[in-house]
Amino acid sequence: MSQSALPPPQPEQQAPAPYAVQPGAVPPPPAPPAPARGNMALGLVAAVVAAVAAAALYGVVIGLTKHEIGWAAVGVGFVIGLAAGRLGGRNPVLAITAVVLALGSVYLGQLVGEAMIGADQLDVAFSEVFFQHFGVVQDAWKEEADPLTFVFFAIAGWAAFSGAQKAAR
Template identity: 30%
Template sequence: MDNQKETTNEVSEATVTTSVNSGQEEVLEATIDTSTTPNQPSLDPETIRAYEEKIRAEQNLPMAIVAGLVAALVSSAVWALVTIKAESQIGWMAVGVGFLVGYAVRYMGKGIDNTFGVIGAVFALLGCVLGNIFSVYGFVTVEFDVTFMESLSAIPLGEVINVLIDDLSPYDFLFYGIALYEGFKFSFRQITQEEVIQNSQG
């Protein structure tokens, strides 16, 4: 964590260790702003831990996977349309793909475990790759005045992938990396101080 200037606010970090189905232990680090006002109670690690256990029970892995897949398909289609319209690949589209997929996984999955971040990262990368693949087929559709389905049936997927691999540049890896990072980062449910306090008082 970056060094921060001292302020009147305090930040409390609680590390919670839980058992997963595989029998291994997964460590979850949750950082919550515990700055208080005169009328606001302070937070203790036990209160934070109790709330984390409650929201862990609300996690929905199947919905996170469905949301990630749908977001990847939608974002890849947008990627292809923009690329065809601009007649050039816009690498920064990967940033939008990562954000959209991560947000979808977080909204539907309500997850705080690392599994949800991995799901977001995988589908974000999938969205970028599909965006490039759909772009190639889209260019063929426009160039030869055929339907998209006709271009899909006329050109083997393997050939398209080989073309994309041959055209890879360092910038592609950079943008794919950004998409992976955002897909992972934005896939987690955010825990706010207000939520913890309300839960402790409920």
């Protein structure tokens, strides 16, 4: 058979796109921007905010229960590390900063707890004890600190470091 005997090739006809934009249609709104990641400054700010909030919550837990609670110290550290790593990314400075903030947050939370307990015993306002007699609160903390108190510092630091590392992945 010769090539002249074959019918000429026909162009393929394509079916119209099922979701093609119709004339006069309104385009969909743009997708929201992805959350910021890898912004060290944002990670630091988030970690500081988380540290202050966690210290307050940890202090309230101590003040209400009149005991230090290990899982709460883990939570303090993890929340700070999570905030730093999730928004700040993989920068190792953030993980170290999260540890330092966790240690400070646990200390501040323990002071808040001491002040709450003292205010309850003296039947005065928490703010009076915490702000006007801060030295007395620190002295009370020093007297009641035992080895377990420092274990809670270590737990919070470990949780902050590991939380920052895991959140940055």
